[in-house]
Amino acid sequence: MHNRVNISDKIYWVGCNDRRTHLFENYWPIPKGVAYNSYVIVDEKIAIVDTVEKGAMDEYLDNIEAVLDGRQADYLIVNHMEPDHSGSIRSLTERYPNMQIVGNKKTFPMLKGFYGISENLLEVKEGDSIDLGEHKLNFAMVPMLHWPETMVTFESTKGILFSGDAFGAFGTLDGSIFDDELDLDYLEEEISRYYSNIVGKYGSPTQQALKKLGGLDIKMICATHGPVWRTHIADIIAKYDKWSKYDTDEGVVIVFSSMYGNTEKMADNIARQLVKRGIKKIRIHDASKTHPSYIINDIFRFRGVILGSCAYNGGLFPAMETLIHELQNMAVKNHVLGIFGSKAWGGGGVRTLSKFAETIKWEVVAEPAEALCAPANKDYNQCEAIAESMANRLKELYS
Template sequence: MHNIVNVTDKVYWIGANDRKTERFENYMPLPMGVAYNSYVLVDEKTCLIDTVEFGVEGLFMEKLEEALDGRDLDYIIVNHMEPDHSGALRDVMKKYPNAQIVGNNKTFPMIKAFFHDADESKFFVIKEGDILDLGHHKLTFAMVPMVHWPESMVTYDTTEKILFSNDAFGSFGALNGGIFDDEVNFDHYEDEMRRYYSNIVGKYGMQVQNAIKKLGGLEIKYICPSHGILWRSDVAKVIRHFDYWSRLEPEAEGVVIVYGSMYGNTAKMANAIATELGKQGIKEVKVYDASKTDHSFIISDIWKYKGLIIGSCSHNNAVYPKVQPLLHKLQNYTLKNRYLGIFGNMMWSGGGVRGIEAFSDALNGLEVIADPVEAKGNPTKEDYEKLELIAQRMAEKLKEDRA
């Protein structure tokens, strides 16, 4: 078998790497691509767990046929109906019409919504804790609603202690060679895993925490997610990462400065703050122009670092249009456990700084570390001194936490 990879003796990875699609969900860039993971268990009964996105289903179908090696398919487990997991489901149902479709009571209305002609006589409804007996392998199921759709569930192989974890513990990034954590350099994937979590699942931290608690009693030897690398050598590492991120706890001492500037004055202010942070000994400083860098990368670093400083020029008496969506998403995700600095620029009535203050007021978990600074036009000497004070206060806070 040349196109498929053994997870264990009779469990196969038949996923597909996508290096062509430019944007996940048509808005998040994929500079490193993405893997759509699918799995087949070949036992007395055969079982497919999830499919792949439209566009890569051709290779996937070849792999599925190769893994089955002439056998029919008995079961198709649908952990999640989002099209990046179910895009090839129609093709599989047509090629293997005898297969039963396994899902929970929220799965099947979604299948009918996507595939109106789906054969309901093939629907096999399971509930939490039910057992699907394949022969040697016994599969059971746990519901993880809103991680990150209402029907989301995970499948657990009680025989070989494999957790087929759906979107939990997943990552952006195509699989370049090895598929397991001990076959790759995790440092190459870590930022993409955080970007995946913070932008896809980040709003549902409480639900992720509930899922981690629910799965905590299981013996897990393998974690097989729907995207990204598979885990077998250091399962605890990926669980720790998702536990930390879902509690919105920063990983590192550092500061993200993000700003919106039309004519460069707000950019000057951002650079002044960054320079002073460097003088204060803060080595991890990321400065982002919100008009240039895709917000998914900015949000990933906001998840990573304790310090956040946001600046905006005034635009039609409001926050700059390229900063506002970022604030909206962070508010929607109920960002917390961060130190916040605020600055901006105006000419007459303002609005940029006022809008950032309103964002801060709407969240209880952000600590504003100094008075906001709002310059008029080209920043003055006094403005720069106030900006340096923001940097100094931020450095003090981070150093206190270090101690």
């Protein structure tokens, strides 16, 4: 039995599940796996929309053959050139030598660069369309969502938006393809972690894309990862709107790096003082244990961030250094920050975090707390001051 599911009468999902890969893009943990979604529209002309990662290619080609039943593909729509979606293009061109590859002017240099393909190209621009017969494909450019060549394809007859990486999710599709067939609670963190880490840097382009697509009568969203959205379309669009505006909820993410437990004691003390002041949503992460993707996901959710690090060779602890590098690279906006840490003989942790605050331009709520060796009463008093200032500021913002 091949993996093909009717998205509508003549449109099929021909994607693949990947449960073997540990790290997406060789960096982001995917304990629940990931799905690579591709679609086939069968009409007078046949169009394949996006492909899959090359490791799933054999299964993928079998899925397409089962749908085409001996017919040839006429078009391959390339919404996004990242290799997890373009990895099977060369094999498709070998199997369907007359197939035209549809992309925009920024698509084709990448196509040649990755795969050496420069023939049978059909360039489309903003507002162009292709008639397949019953189905009509309309193209819109959404640059930097999340690569410069990214576009989306809207099938206007059925109201289906082929959205590329937008509205995607980590996690395999375990017998379910549509959002109303699966346990969305199970995938909730994978939906938001996908946005915050893969798309999150590009809040402004996401907002521009949402405005551009806002006038479409969208009946279904077919992303290249995660479920096909047909019931909760308004919900996922609202989430992207909120996340791309950097809107956050009242809550605090405390992240610490600690070698021998002294900085961790300060983190626990700050958390307790926050709770005493009415803050209920608190997430504490050890930067050495928790991958940055989970921490960043929580930072996208909550306004308050309190970072603490011991000194390490006169500088910041490496795990915390990795995290703040990620946050700076993503240019995460609109947070309130507290800073703490410890040192034994030479500082560096708190000093570097203070420089980070200046670079990322977050509002700092209180003077940093920095303990010498183990935290003493005066250090706990300063931790309490950080918690009090943070709680007061959040209450102002959310009252």
